[in-house]
Every structure is written in C-alpha cells, then in structure tokens.
Amino acid sequence: MPSDRSAVPDLRLNDSHCHFLSARFFQALGGEKYGQQASVSAEQMAAELGWEAPGSSDALASRWIAELDRNHVSKAALIASVPGDEDSVAAAVLSHPTRFVGFFALNAAAPTAPERAERAFGQLRLRCACLFPAMHGYKLDDERVARIFEIADAHKGAVFAHCGYLTIEARTRLGLRSMLDLRAGDPLALATMCVRFPNVPVIMPHFGAGFFREALMAAEACPNIHFDTSSSNAWVRFVPGLTLAEVFRRALAVAGPDRLIFGSDSSFFPRGWRRVLLGAQRTVLDELGVETAVAQKIFSGNFERLFG
Numbered sequence: 001m002p003s004d005r006s007a008v009p010d011l012r013l014n015d016s017h018c019h020f021l022s023a024r025f026f027q028a029l030g031g032e033k034y035g036q037q038a039s040v041s042a043e044q045m046a047a048e049l050g051w052e053a054p055g056s057s058d059a060l061a062s063r064w065i066a067e068l069d070r071n072h073v074s075k076a077a078l079i080a081s082v083p084g085d086e087d088s089v090a091a092a093v094l095s096h097p098t099r100f101v102g103f104f105a106l107n108a109a110a111p112t113a114p115e116r117a118e119r120a121f122g123q124l125r126l127r128c129a130c131l132f133p134a135m136h137g138y139k140l141d142d143e144r145v146a147r148i149f150e151i152a153d154a155h156k157g158a159v160f161a162h163c164g165y166l167t168i169e170a171r172t173r174l175g176l177r178s179m180l181d182l183r184a185g186d187p188l189a190l191a192t193m194c195v196r197f198p199n200v201p202v203i204m205p206h207f208g209a210g211f212f213r214e215a216l217m218a219a220e221a222c223p224n225i226h227f228d229t230s231s232s233n234a235w236v237r238f239v240p241g242l243t244l245a246e247v248f249r250r251a252l253a254v255a256g257p258d259r260l261i262f263g264s265d266s267s268f269f270p271r272g273w274r275r276v277l278l279g280a281q282r283t284v285l286d287e288l289g290v291e292t293a294v295a296q297k298i299f300s301g302n303f304e305r306l307f308g
C-alpha cells in the first residue's frame with residue numbers, strides 16, 4: 001500500500017462511510033428541482049452538478065471497485081443515500097459481496113419505514129439503517145425510531161444516526177432548499193434509544209458533527225455507540241480552539257479504541273475516494289502516538305468486527 005506515513009505503513013483499510021449515488025439518487029434531485037412530471041434524467045442532473053453520471057448500479061459498483069483497488073481499500077460500506085434506493089446498493093453488494101457492505105438511508109418518520117427496514121435488513125441483507133433526523137424532521141427518541149431499532153435488533157443490524165450539523169453537497173450545489181431542524185440531531189436523544197437497545201451497534205458519524213460534548217457523554221453512557229471519523233470534520237470550527245487531533249484524543253479517551261471507525265464520506269466521481277482524509281487522520285494518530293494495534297482497529301478491525 002502507498003505509505004501516507006511511516007509508523008504504520010501496512011494498514012488494512014475499510015471505509016465505513018461511502019455514498020452510493022445511483023441513478024435514482026440523481027433522479028430524486030431532478031424531481032425535486034424540476035417537479036416529478038419533468039422526469040429529468042440522472043445524466044442531466046449529473047451534468048448540472050459537474051459530476052459523472054452513475055450509469056447502472058452494476059456500472060457504478062464497478063467504478064467503486066476500481067476506485068477502492070486504486071486506493072488499497074479492502075471493504076467499503078455503501079450508503080443508499082436517498083430513501084427508497086435500497087435496491088441499487090443491494091445489487092452492488094450482491095455483485096461484490098466481499099468488498100461492499102450495504103447501508104441504506106431511511107426516513108424513520110415515513111409511514112412505510114418499518115416495512116422498508118424489514119425488507120432492507122431481511123430480503124436485501126443490508127446491514128445498517130441510516131437516519132438523518134435533522135433532514136426528515138423527527139427526534140431520535142421518537143417511538144418511530146424505536147421501531148427501527150427493534151427491526152435492526154431482530155436482524156442483527158446496525159443503526160447509523162447523523163447528529164449535529166448537516167449539509168448535503170448535491171443539494172447545496174443545485175440550490176435546493178433543505179428544511180433542516182438541527183435540534184433533531186441530538187446525541188443525548190440518540191443515547192436514550194441506545195440504552196433501550198444495547199445490542200444494536202450504533203454509528204454516530206463525524207463524532208457528532210458539532211455536538212461533541214454531547215456525543216462523548218452519549219458514548220460514555222452507551223457502550224454500543226461508535227464514532228465514525230469520516231469527512232473533513234469541518235464542524236471543529238464551531239468549537240473554539242478545537243483541533244482534529246484533540247477530537248481523536250478525547251474520543252479515544254472516552255470511547256476507547258474499539259469504538260472509532262474510519263470513514264471517508266466519499267460520494268461523487270470524478271473526485272472519487274477521498275484519500276486526502278486518510279492522510280490527515282493518519283497524521284493525527286501519529287501525532288498522538290497511538291499504537292499500531294489501535295490504528296488497525298480504527299482503520300479496519302472495528303468495521304470487520306461489526307460487519308465482517
């Protein structure tokens with residue numbers, strides 16, 4: 001593997017956070033921008049964004065495999081990133097079962113959410129339901145969320161819950177308005193659910209994306225909460241003086257090495273896999289002097305334990 005730093009040159013890499021932006025994802029954006037009647041093609045929307053058109057699910061899966069190979073990433077979690085798009089990720093996982101793990105965005109407040117979750121965890125064998133409460137307008141301690149946890153529990157599945165600050169690049173670029181309720185992404189509300197369902201592994205991306213103190217409190221109270229390290233973690237600018245190194249130091253001190261999971265938050269092509277974030281995180285871990293064994297847990301072992 002190309003060496004981003006010297007101390008741990010041969011890390012195995014698994015990425016817990018990649019968005020699978022299928023044709024359906026682009027069509028959904030087109031529907032929102034131009035109206036459902038317009039039936040704008042994925043190609044047109046991709047062109048408008050300046051991104052590569054995804055093609056079929058199989059073509060996009062192959063694109064991802066080539067990208068993972070090029071970057072020496074063993075496995076990646078692919079997130080179906082618009083509710084109702086479970087099938088595209090399921091198809092990708094079916095074609096490459098040793099490389100992909102299937103996650104799916106779910107609007108827990110939608111009346112069809114329980115049946116969608118049943119089908120995704122059951123028939124489609126996806127592994128993790130991804131909740132975006134700030135976008136879909138519900139609280140994480142809502143009984144409708146409990147129902148999703150129950151279903152995840154029954155299928156030995158996981159739940160990913162986006163807390164804190166949220167932006168969706170495609171929406172911003174297209175000038176689509178997002179009616180976000182940032183109050184809804186409260187790690188302490190998530191903690192009440194994690195306490196009720198201690199066997200469901202929970203992933204809180206980006207260390208709580210701004211609610212860092214609350215994220216740490218939630219992780220202290222709930223051993224099933226894991227942090228993903230993904231994205232540029234630009235939310236640190238909301239906390240005076242906070243650096244990414246300090247974030248890792250605190251997260252390791254509170255959650256320990258078994259509950260940090262490497263992620264990149266890669267999404268569109270041609271940008272592809274965000275190698276620069278790997279470099280940044282490895283540099284931070286180097287700075288902190290973490291042992292190789294700990295780095296291995298973060299970059300692959302913990303993902304393997306949860307989804308291997």
Ligand SMILES: [Zn+2]
Binds near residue numbers: 017
């Ligand atoms: Zn993401």
